[in-house]
Amino acid sequence: MTNAPKAATGLETALAARAQSLPPVRALAFETFQRLGFPHRRVEGWRWTDFRAALQDIAPAPAPLHEIAPPLAGDLAGLKPVELRIVNGRIDVPANAFPKGVQYGIVDAVGTIPDLETHALAALNVAMSKKALGVEIGAGVDFAQPIVIRHINTGAGFSFAQSLMRLCEGASATIIETFEGEGAGFYSHLFHLVLKEGASLHRHVIHETGAGAVVQSICAAKVEGGAAFNQASLSLGARLARHETHVHYVAGGAKAEIASAALLAGERHSDFTSEVLHIGDACTTRQRHKGVVKDKGRNVFQGKFRVMKSAQKTDARMNADALLLSETAETDHKPELEIYADDVQCAHGSTAGALDAEAIFYMRQRGLTDEAARALLIEAFVGGVFDQIAHPGIAQAFHTRIVRWLEDA
Amino acid sequence: MLKIDNLHVSVGGHEILKGLTLAVPAGEVHAIMGPNGSGKSTLSYAVAGRENYEASEGSVTLNGENILGLDPNERAAKGLFLSFQHPMEIPGVATMNFIRTALNAQKRARGEAEVSAADFLKLIRAKAKIVGLSDEKLKRPFNVGFSGGEKKRMEMLQMAILEPAFAIMDETDSGLDIDALKMVGDVVNSLRGQKGNKKAPGFLVITHYQRLLDYIKPDRVHVLAAGRIVKSGGPELATELEKSGYDKFVEAA
Numbered sequence: 001m002t003n004a005p006k007a008a009t010g011l012e013t014a015l016a017a018r019a020q021s022l023p024p025v026r027a028l029a030f031e032t033f034q035r036l037g038f039p040h041r042r043v044e045g046w047r048w049t050d051f052r053a054a055l056q057d058i059a060p061a062p063a064p065l066h067e068i069a070p071p072l073a074g075d076l077a078g079l080k081p082v083e084l085r086i087v088n089g090r091i092d093v094p095a096n097a098f099p100k101g102v103q104y105g106i107v108d109a110v111g112t113i114p115d116l117e118t119h120a121l122a123a124l125n126v127a128m129s130k131k132a133l134g135v136e137i138g139a140g141v142d143f144a145q146p147i148v149i150r151h152i153n154t155g156a157g158f159s160f161a162q163s164l165m166r167l168c169e170g171a172s173a174t175i176i177e178t179f180e181g182e183g184a185g186f187y188s189h190l191f192h193l194v195l196k197e198g199a200s201l202h203r204h205v206i207h208e209t210g211a212g213a214v215v216q217s218i219c220a221a222k223v224e225g226g227a228a229f230n231q232a233s234l235s236l237g238a239r240l241a242r243h244e245t246h247v248h249y250v251a252g253g254a255k256a257e258i259a260s261a262a263l264l265a266g267e268r269h270s271d272f273t274s275e276v277l278h279i280g281d282a283c284t285t286r287q288r289h290k291g292v293v294k295d296k297g298r299n300v301f302q303g304k305f306r307v308m309k310s311a312q313k314t315d316a317r318m319n320a321d322a323l324l325l326s327e328t329a330e331t332d333h334k335p336e337l338e339i340y341a342d343d344v345q346c347a348h349g350s351t352a353g354a355l356d357a358e359a360i361f362y363m364r365q366r367g368l369t370d371e372a373a374r375a376l377l378i379e380a381f382v383g384g385v386f387d388q389i390a391h392p393g394i395a396q397a398f399h400t401r402i403v404r405w406l407e408d409a
Numbered sequence: 410m411l412k413i414d415n416l417h418v419s420v421g422g423h424e425i426l427k428g429l430t431l432a433v434p435a436g437e438v439h440a441i442m443g444p445n446g447s448g449k450s451t452l453s454y455a456v457a458g459r460e461n462y463e464a465s466e467g468s469v470t471l472n473g474e475n476i477l478g479l480d481p482n483e484r485a486a487k488g489l490f491l492s493f494q495h496p497m498e499i500p501g502v503a504t505m506n507f508i509r510t511a512l513n514a515q516k517r518a519r520g521e522a523e524v525s526a527a528d529f530l531k532l533i534r535a536k537a538k539i540v541g542l543s544d545e546k547l548k549r550p551f552n553v554g555f556s557g558g559e560k561k562r563m564e565m566l567q568m569a570i571l572e573p574a575f576a577i578m579d580e581t582d583s584g585l586d587i588d589a590l591k592m593v594g595d596v597v598n599s600l601r602g603q604k605g606n607k608k609a610p611g612f613l614v615i616t617h618y619q620r621l622l623d624y625i626k627p628d629r630v631h632v633l634a635a636g637r638i639v640k641s642g643g644p645e646l647a648t649e650l651e652k653s654g655y656d657k658f659v660e661a662a
Contacts, residue, residue, distance in 0.1 A: 361459050362497045364481040365490075366511035366567065367518070376510070380501025380550075 010060035011158065011186075012038075018062075019127055025111035030127035036120035048300040048332040049271040051121065054214050054240040058186045063088035063157035072148065075400060076176060079393045081146040084133060088152070089159030089187070091133045101141035102173075107134035109162045110192055115246075121216050125160050125190040132162035132192075139168035139196075146391065147175045153183035153213060162190045167199035167227075174202040174391055184212030184239070191219040195227035197251070204394055205233035205243060206401065211268055213238040218246065225251030225280060232389050233260040234398055236405060237268030237297060245274040249311070252280035258287040259385050263405045264297030264329075271300035278311035278341075285315070290385045291322035292378055293329035294409060304336040305346055312341050318348040323355065323381050375406045410434045411456075411575045411611055416467035418448075418455045425451040427636035428467070433575070435472075436602050436609030438625055440616060440647060443633035444655045449615045450494060452633070453579045457491040458484050471575055485511075486518035488574025488610075490567075492581045496560040499551040505533060507551050508567060515571065536569040539599070541592055557584040565596045572600065577613045582621035594624025604628070619651040632658045 019030040039045075040052035069087050071077065084104060085092040091106050098104065109129040115122070137143050149163060167173055179187075195201055201221075209215060215238055223229050235241055247256050262270035276285050291299030301320045322331035335348035355377050363373035382402055389395040411433045418426040425448045433439045443449055454462040456469055458481035469477050476484050499507070513523040524532065537547060540562045552560050561581055568576055581593055602609025614625060622630075622644065630646040631638045632655065639658045640646065 356497075357460070359497050359499050361481060362493065362499070363507070363511070365457050365485055365493075366508075366571070367482050367485040367515035368511055369482050369514065370480070372510065372514065376502055376507065377499070380499065383501055 009056065011055055011058055014060035015124070015128070015158070022127060026127045029111065029123045032117060032123035033120050033127060036118070036123065039120050045273065045302065048298065049240060049242050049269070051214070051216070051240060055186055058158060058214060059156035061157045063153065063159040063183065063185045063187075064155050065090055067152075067154045069150065069152050072150065073178070075393075075397050076148060076178070079146050081148040081176065083148050083150065084135070085150045085152060086133060086161045086163075086189070088154060088157075088183070088185075089161045091131060091161065093133065099143075099145060101138050101143050102135065102147070103138075104133070104135045106131050107164060108132065110164065119218075121188060122190060122218055125162065125188045125218070128160035128188075129162040129190065132164050135163070135165040137167045137171040137173045137199075140170045141168075141172075143171065143173045146394065147173060149175060149177045151177065151179045151187065151189060151217075153179075153181040153185055153187045153209065153215075155183050156185045158186040158188075160188045162192070164192045166194045167196060167201055169196045170198040171196070172200040174204075174394070176204045176206065176394060179205070179207040179209050179215055179217070179241075181213075182210035184210065186214045187216070189217040191217065193219060193221040195221065195223045195229060197224045198226045199224070200228040201230065202390060203229070203231045204389070204398075205231070205235075206397070207233070207235035207238070207241055207243065207270070208401065209238045209241070211238060211266060214240045216240075216242045218244040220246040220248070222248050222250060223254045223256065226253045228254065229256040230388060230390075231256070231258045232386050232398065233272065234386075234401060235260070235262045235270040235272070236401075237262060237264040237270040240269050240271070242271040242273060245272075247274070247276040247285075249276070249278050249280045249283040252282050254280060255284045256286070257388050258285070259289070259388055260301075261290045261382050261385050261402075262292070262299045263382070263402065263409070264291070264293045264299055265295050265405075265409045267296045269298045269300070271302070273300070273302040275304045275306065276316065278305065278307040278314045278316065281311055282313040283311065283315075285317070287318040288385050289320040290382050291320075291331050292325065292382060293322065293331055294325035296326075296328045297330070299331040301332070302334040302336075303348070304338065305348075307337075307339040307341050307344055307346060309340045312343045314341060314344040314346065316344070316346045320350045321381070322352040323378065324352060325355070325378075378406055379403065410472060411613065412470045413456070414468045416452075416455065416469065417465045418451055418462055419465055420451060420462060425636055426455065429633070429637055431631060431638055433611045433613055435607050435611055436604040437628040438597070438601065438612040438614060439629045439631060440614045440622055440627040441631050441633050442616060442647060442650055442655075444659060447633045448636045449633055450579055453491055453577045453615065456577060457481055457489060482514065483518070486515045490571055490573030490576040492561075492564040492568060492576065492578040494579040494583070496552055496564055498553050498555070500553050502551045504547050504549060504551045504563075505529075508533065508570060511567070512570060532570060533566070536566055539569060539592070539595060540565045541589075542566055558586065558589050561585055561589065562592070565593055569596050569600070573610055575611045575613075577615065579615045580617065581614070582616055582618060590621055590624055593621065597625045619647045622647050634658045
């Protein structure tokens with residue numbers, strides 16, 4: 001798709017200034033970005049998440065570099081995690097010795113992702129990121145201590161970061177990524193994940209930034225034979241908040257569970273977009289999304305399963321459900337199946353509706369107030385989506401945030 | 410005592426209740442019988458305060474207090490209980506948590522002390538035994554996957570726990586076998602106090618059949634036809650209706 005030529009915005013000019021004298025791979029990525037421009041609503045896949053419009057008001061300067069991170073939320077700190085931070089794009093790792101079985105540090109960023117040629121924001125991230133946060137879990141290591149990666153954004157302006165995580169053969173780990181801070185800037189994060197044969201990762205994402213933030217994160221996971229990728233994401237939305245997940249099953253017998261929920265009030269927006277590419281055979285994919293939208297919130301879900309000819313015996317299911325709590329709330333779902341193999345089981349479902357008035361009356365007849373009945377029903381609607389979270393402390397952290405949102409909303 | 414006076418209710422532009430008058434004194438059980446479409450369920454919804462079932466005329470008082478202006482939950486806190494004809498399944502809502510929340514919401518509204526989790530567990534276990542619901546059923550989401558009969562048992566469980574001042578039982582007997590009917594009788598009879606005791610709960614039993622009344626002896630039986638009570642009498646009226654049908658009353662209405 002081509003865009004009509006247009007004058008560069010202040011942000012684009014500022015980015016171009018920073019792209020002077022880049023090394024060749026990153027320079028090439030910047031050219032790709034310039035060719036594509038910021039995605040907007042007339043670009044396939046970005047119809048409901050218009051970055052060009054949202055970025056108009058972003059200050060055309062880098063975010064302040066030396067901000068002090070606020071302390072980690074008490075309940076997450078209580079999990080005694082390894083805490084890694086990316087503050088306004090600056091990577092900050094603790095200086096103390098590594099716990100056994102894990103290594104982390106600042107490494108060179110990578111220059112490519114699978115659909116770099118067509119993904120403007122991924123290309124921009126590659127162009128702008130020099131260093132990355134690197135984490136590696138050794139072969140066969142069952143690293144039980146949660147690893148928290150905090151994406152903290154304060155103030156205005158733009159920032160970019162990358163993370164690279166590798167779980168060696170048979171390793172397992174639990175990570176929690178938080179997107180936090182009251183900043184009203186643009187933050188882009190690109191996460192390369194490799195799960196070697198038989199590895200198992202539980203990834204949790206909690207997005208609770210201020211309402212003015214424009215956030216874009218891409219997680220590209222390469223999942224090898226027999227590995228298991230388990231992801232649970234909760235988003236409270238932002239000015240724009242797009243969390244992409246790209247899973248590539250490169251070999252057979254692997255599994256992915258991908259669960260997400262968006263709780264949106266005010267004018268907050270959340271976009272969960274994903275693509276699961278089945279190349280290896282006999283892989284199992286379960287994906288669920290729940291959106292609860294009130295006021296002028298907007299919930300976007302785009303899920304795609306691609307099943308290549310080699311991926312026989314694939315078993316893949318996707319469900320997206322939304323609860324609309326006001327006339328002005330909006331939900332947009334695009335579930336897609338693209339199947340080239342013939343011996344597979346693939347299905348998707350999508351629903352959108354309001355709270356059941358009959359259930360509310362029933363509960364009020366038993367003594368619950370209207371608000372209490374609604375809150376219980378909303379909690380019930382969202383609750384089950386995160387049943388897969390194995391770590392009780394993390395399950396509690398998700399539950400606490402859902403309940404807090406219900407009380408505030 | 411529940412007192413309904415000249416109640417008019419329209420639903421979707423059609424007048425369903427056309428000046429219904431009825432009084433059920435404390436400690437008494439009254440039965441309402443009537444053909445389909447006579448307004449039985451409309452009556453229960455209007456008294457319980459369901460949206461779109463508001464009275465256009467008339468009054469409903471519970472123990473002397475007008476309840477028509479109150480929210481459904483305020484009526485519940487005053488002690489009004491409706492056993493639903495078609496109880497809801499509420500996926501994702503834990504049964505015990507829901508019933509305890511309801512009980513404590515009522516107690517809070519009345520300024521009474523709330524029931525602790527431990528005491529509630531004892532209470533619900535004891536009452537579940539009476540209504541014949543297993544522990545496994547109590548652990549499920551509310552009514553999810555329950556048979557029609559089990560849902561009615563769940564209604565009776567809530568009635569036993571909430572100990573209402575006045576209960577309307579809307580076709581609680583439909584879909585129940587003999588054992589379950591006996592259970593309903595047991596629950597009602599255990600809550601039923603002495604006649605003449607002003608604190609004793611009253612019951613309005615809406616039914617098509619005489620058979621439930623073998624287990625709950627009604628003090629009075631009323632025939633509802635075309636939105637009005639057209640005939641009232643003693644328990645023998647139910648037997649007569651079972652034999653000869655509603656035809657002559659419908660014509661009279």
